[in-house]
Amino acid sequence: MDFDFTEFKQELEKRKQHIDSCLKLYLTREDAHPPIIHEAMHYAVFNGGKRLRPIMVLEGARLAGGNQANAVPIACALEMIHSYSLVHDDLPAMDNDELRRGKPTCHIVFGEANAILVGDALLTGAFAVMTEAAELPGVKLGNLIRVIRETAESAGSQGMVGGQVIDLESEGKNIDYDTLKTLHSLKTGKLFQVALRSGALICDINQEGLAAVDEYARNFGLAFQITDDILDISGNQELLGKPTGSDAKNGKTTYPGLLGLDKSREMASSCVEACIRSLQNFGSDADFLRQLAYFTLVRKN
Incomplete structure (x- = not known):
């Protein structure tokens, strides 16, 4: 498949703007x-994020052959959860980041207290937003309940929060590959x-389609994390919008630190190839996801 970086960035920006307009609602x-608190919530959400997670929600709806409008409340809720996690990640007790x-x-x-409350408000508010989907025509209540349950599990102690705990416990330690992979499959991949x-x-x-979606998402999450680690070493600080080298400063084990840059790049490429294979039974509806996987390898931030 041909991949035009500039053209894809324009398409990504168009979808980001659509998500932003929905989030405002x-x-x-x-x-x-x-x-x-509400000013701070808007500050946290509208801070220049790429909106990859809500975009992926809508792409999942596309692959299912459904109405993407029915997935919009879920998409916005996922971005609220992601935004809360970043606010808390940046706190002095966590990564202590200033940018x-x-x-x-x-x-x-x-202020630190308000930032904690912002995270709390975004997380709890996300589940209220999800319930808005119940009012949309064509949405099955059983499917919505399953989505809410899976989201709660993915964001909680067996998912993102659990990964963050392993991350904190691993600071300053030499952890092995399996621990590193588990950490990021929970913290980022879930x-x-x-x-x-x-x-x-x-x-x-x-079920067949759901299995393919799972395979794509697992490999995408790993590729995304590996390239994140690479960018922290070799990325452009201005494009990243934060200082490089923060992983080393915080004593974090990374894929390049554990495996080396060349091996890490090879692994990211293998993950992208697996993403593409997982979509082999989908037609042109999956083209955006195919290009998104390629984009992961060449992104600058």
């Missing part, structure tokens, strides 16, 4: 009382996986 107004995508992190602008699954499930995909 579902987030509580910035001037709602008490204003500081996120070139802007001061939430706790720097609004949200990618539930994003693609959710869009597909809300639009009633069959």
